[in-house]
Amino acid sequence: MRRTALLATVTALVAGALVWPAARQADAAPVTFAHPGVTVSKSQLDFARTQVNAGAQPWKAAYDQMMASKYGDLNRVPKPRATVECGSYSNPNYGCTDEREDAIAAYTDALAWYITRDDRYAKKSIALMDAWSAVIKEHTNSNAPLQTGWAGSSWPKAAELIKYTYTGTWANSGRFATMLRTVYLPEVINGSNSNGNWELSMMEAAVGISVFLEDRTSYDKAIAKFRTRTAAYVYLSSDGALPKTVPSQNLDTTAKIVNYWQGQSTFVPGLTQETCRDFTHTGYGISAISHIAETSRIQGEDLYGTDVGERLRQALGFQSKYQLGEAVPSWLCGGSLTLGLGPVTETGYNALHNRLGIAMTNTQKLTEQNRPSGSNNLFVAWETLTDGDNPN
DSSP: OHHHHHHHHHHHHHHTOOOOOOSOOTTOOOSSOOSSEESEEHHHHHHHHHHHHTTOTTHHHHHHHHHHSGGGOTTOOOOOOSEEEEOGGGSSEESHHHHHHHHHHHHHHHHHHHHHOOHHHHHHHHHHHHHHHTTOOEEESTTHHHHHHHHHHHHHHHHHHHHHHOSSOOTTHHHHHHHIIIIIHHHHTTOOSSSHHHHHHHHHHHHHHHHHHTOHHHHHHHHHHHHHHHHHHBOOGGGOSSOOOOGGGOOOSHHHHHHHTTTOOOOOTTOBTTTTTOHHHHHHHHHHHHHHHHHHHHTTOOGGGSHHHHHHHHHHHHHHHHHTTOOOOTTSGGGOOOOOOOSOOHHHHIIIIIITOOOOHHHHHHHHHTOSOOBOSSSOBOHHHHHTTOOO
């Protein structure tokens, strides 16, 4: 009997049926989530608050910019809808702009609360979140996954700050969590085969929502999709003659890959899948990569030390030099680029240059030139304030 039991145990171990307790695996959710922990940590917030209160720059200017924006208006009236319908390029636009901007406003008010300790801002953030969690049921039409990703990236940033730093009460926090779990997460968690910025933004939302919900399964799934998509979005020489691909897209010939990369057939480090489309969409992808890497860092995993960090560094540097005005060679996008990178460099630049000490001359110049960076009115907001030269 004992021999039979031992044999059964060994067989189970070989088959992988038994798993011994182990330290956290790479790309695995933390056993205990850190809060607030979606793109900004408490230590980062404390640094920003200290700098603002001391009148130090660029943080004071960034704070003033935020407080003067429409998103910091305490008289803002939320405009929730049961169904948010967004077609291509938000046409039709039934609640798309309202939802994204109310979510950014909730985050803005939460930041304002943290820095000022004026609970009017916390209450306003709560009012915006409560208005939407009481009403919204679904996102529809062709842009539904992307819209959900954009709004779903801002909501958990606001919710994390309020739930874990506000000293008052948030009676409907459970209802808000249910909204994220039932309306947002199912729309983004399975990813997208569209242009890469879609899936990257969707995974940003999925990761942030998973942190707030403390959902380890969804977190792991989102990070895995993110790693695959990032490798297929930014080219490195180590990838070989052609960029990596996402298996589900069946880009199994050179012609298909070149077509997907907007007709670009010469691949160099830092080129992205959408560089030859335009820098605005490229900026969305780069921003989402930096946000997820930052959230993961706060949660105890260093993606900056993996290919994710190298791809982010190369993408920032490559796009920055052309955004700054360097002449476009004839082999790149037919010799013409559509610029407009947006306020997307602070998080990645701070992580790679300030924390890790990597020289990033072009990214540094562009970042400092654009300070204080504001909002792209979609899912990026106030990153000079939260990330600018922040050592934490």
